Amino acid sequence: IQLTQSPSSLSASVGDRVTITCRASQGISSYLAWYQQKPGKAPKLLIYAASTLQSGVPSRFSGSGSGTDFTLTISSLQPEDFATYYCQQLNSYPRTFGQGTKVEIK
């Protein structure tokens, strides 16, 4: 299953609302997770089951969608949110990731 994220990169300011989309090449129900990765660090789980917030993750992060179309939203971008975001499908093997969306400072 191929996952296509859009955009591949974006520039935004602190306080902006940011939306990243992830489209699956076939239906994956709600078996989708979102991760944040900062340079030189391991990915960090943000959202699982498409819309469930991982414990300890700020509530400004939210996820939605099912089937083939999914969205990660950051309601008010904070300085620590500048990073690369990946979606991952866990509906079938092999587990696959989107190509990533880099969120940069405007």
Next chain:
Amino acid sequence: QVQLQQWGAGLLKPSETLSLTCAVYGGSFSGYYWSWIRQPPGKGLEWIGEINHSGSTNYNPSLKSRVTISVDTSKNQFSLKLSSVTAADTAVYYCNRMVRGVPAYYYMDVWGKGTTVTVSS
């Protein structure tokens, strides 16, 4: 608090076998799948494969002929071997814990810090 500590050789020559181990501290080893992910320099994430405490494995078909993931439950450790490496296998390799819950509660929530593996003659 579960922590994963990983180690292994960081510099390999072409045709050698990559070998990495990941140890699980502070939590249960059973009831989860344990997986390996890699990330080539400047690129995205690639799933390599997974294993559970019983030794049941799943591999990425693109690597299946060269990959072996094994488990040592007595030490709460799991290992990755990738044979016949080439420069294309140069990457940061991560181990992690995968949760399989219901409904659709599948996710990778605890990650090792990563091991940089370089393949060069």
